[in-house]
Amino acid sequence: MAVRKTAACAMVAALAAGALAIPASAAPGAGQARGGHEATRAALEKTVEAGVPGATAGVREDGTRWQAGVGTGDLRTGKPRGAEDHYRVGSISKTFTATVLLQLEAEGRISLDDTVEKWLPGVVRGHGHDGGRITVRQLLNHTSGVFNVTEDPQFVREFFSTEFLKNRYRTVTAAEQVALAMRHAPSFEPGTGWRYSNTNYTLAGMIVEKVTGRGYAEEIRRRVIEPLHLRGTRSPGTDPRLPGPHARAYSKLSNDPDATKTYDVTALNPSLAGAAGDMVSDSADLNRFYSALLGGKLLPKKQLAEMKDTVSTGDEHPGYRYGLALIEQKLSCGVTLYGHDGGIHGSTSDAVTTADGKHALALNFNGDWAGDSTPVLEAEFCED
Template sequence: MRARIALAGALAAALAGTALLTAPAATAAGPGPDGHAGTKAAMEAQVAKGVPGMIGQVTEGRRVWRATAGVGNLDTGEPRGAGDAFRVGSITKTFVATVLLQLEAEGRLDLDDTVEEWLPGVVQGHGHDGSRITLRQLLNHTSGIREIFEEKEFRDKVTGPGFLKHRDDTWTPRQLVRLAMNGKPTFEPGTSWSYSNTNYLLAGMVIEKATGKPYATEVRRRVLNPLGLRHTVVPGTDHRIPGPHGIAYSKLLVEKPGTEVYDATELNPSLAGPAGEMISTAGDLNRFYAAVLRGKLFPQRQLKEMLTTVPVGAEAPGIRYGLGLMTQKLSCGVRLYGHGGGIHGSSSEAVSTRDGRHTAAFNSNADWTGDSEPVVEAEFCG
């Protein structure tokens, strides 16, 4: 994922998916007879710029369009499959927010409850105070809680050469939050906005506390199974990507010229946990975001809460963040809702119009190059 917002360094950006809706400087070629020629051309342009391969799927009502560009394997030249599974990174956050909104609708928690009420003693130290932070502030990143990627011990193990030694390590959300507490908050709760993966590690812990079951179980029971998202999984510590998939090419989230490219297809996804561990397909993501925006997963009151947004700052004018969902108006006036996500060897974006009728999801099997912005512009503005 390419960063357009000043997050906590390049690694945080790679797992955050916070700025994939910014409008590009120019729009790709307009659509041809099938309505998606411009989108296809924009995908091919990304491959020409160095992306190994890209896949995309668009749904408009009952019409579905699929396309691939480039390859899934640089050694064999095998193309990517339109139905390939891939790691979705921070798109996981929309699933987590959905479950918390469902729990609120059931009266099992309130988004204005404090973190301390649900996780006593977890958020404290170096100025952190969970009694002053609400669950809502976790979901919209206004908590001020320190980003886990600012912690050197963690960063050294999941980026650069350290990743190769520690890719099989298992991390728990509680362990990661404890590391994040080693530094000061970014700001006073509710006074600003800053993307922090730590927020969603905590959100997953709250789900477990409220239900007595792991957040992954609740995501499957409440979202994946009802929607029939058969190709979407919450992998936990499973290193593999189930089903057909290409190779995930990574420069280990180190943006330096000449950095070697590695196969990062298999890794222990607990390094991301509720902040970014999930695996899906373009088709499943389109179905999910359509269901969210049509209010099929929770009452209208909760949908309104999800769509109540805050600005993300001067670094990304026009982008606003709700509860696990971003929104931005494109150059042609179309407003999109969705999320982006990046993790080792994978950059993804899933967006939709407000009515859920026009959805699009794209993935690149690389983490150091590629830009989905022109592709999205071509699809919705071309």
């Protein structure tokens, strides 16, 4: 659960590591047969040369599709990375959660200016936290000041050190995560700053359930996944499995002092991420989702404008602005992109589209210690 290659906000902090020296390999049937994208492919191959086991990517442009897989999907067998792999998308899940809340606002069932206390009385309390002073909008754009649970020392020890290996199948409830966050003081007074906090979206998922009487995963399925026919996308709850086809997912475990070890973390209970980052998808589905969202097919104009109303992320993330689960990024050639990135154990992803939704790219690295998606975005939107 991340914001654009920034370790401080990542669900899994990136660590420097030596290159794995795994050769890049193109996925059968992808690439030139669908229009080239040579610069994009070359940028993906460079991520593998820099130490990522493998990468998969897809592009949707004016109704046409291009897909590619490079590098290795399974370090034990040497199986190549697939162009149609499913993967854990981490914080890209936040855009799905925010879309549901904005649909509920459009229906008049909630206001973004409602307080958290109105919907979750007594939940955001302790050590200076006060849900009566925090709005739903502030949760969604990370201006709430609510402490980030994934920075809690207990959470870090249990899920980012080698203790993860014995906790990987454990269910962690939203209430447990919020309670951990409430042990700490807020990062700042509500509305006076910006800081990425996964707790914000844990609370957002809880609010969806309060408003609708159904869990956030069910609402995402009913309101987004099924209408868009996203057959490779789901919020898996506590199911530790990835649907096929998929690569293996590898982690250095950011709190493990032995950074030379690589762990297979493909199977895990995604409840540790919840509404903030538990979803599984593939590149084609993510492109369809963001194209539909920015193309105005999921939200009325008012709510889409609210989603794109960004705030400064300050010195923490220069060059990026944050809306309601939409990151705004301007490339070197002047193209503005909207989307989100995501990191979770063994998986680093990015999904973006142009402001009109007509040109989208989604990608995934099956390692969490290396890889930068920016050169791939530059190649696709500024060179190809």
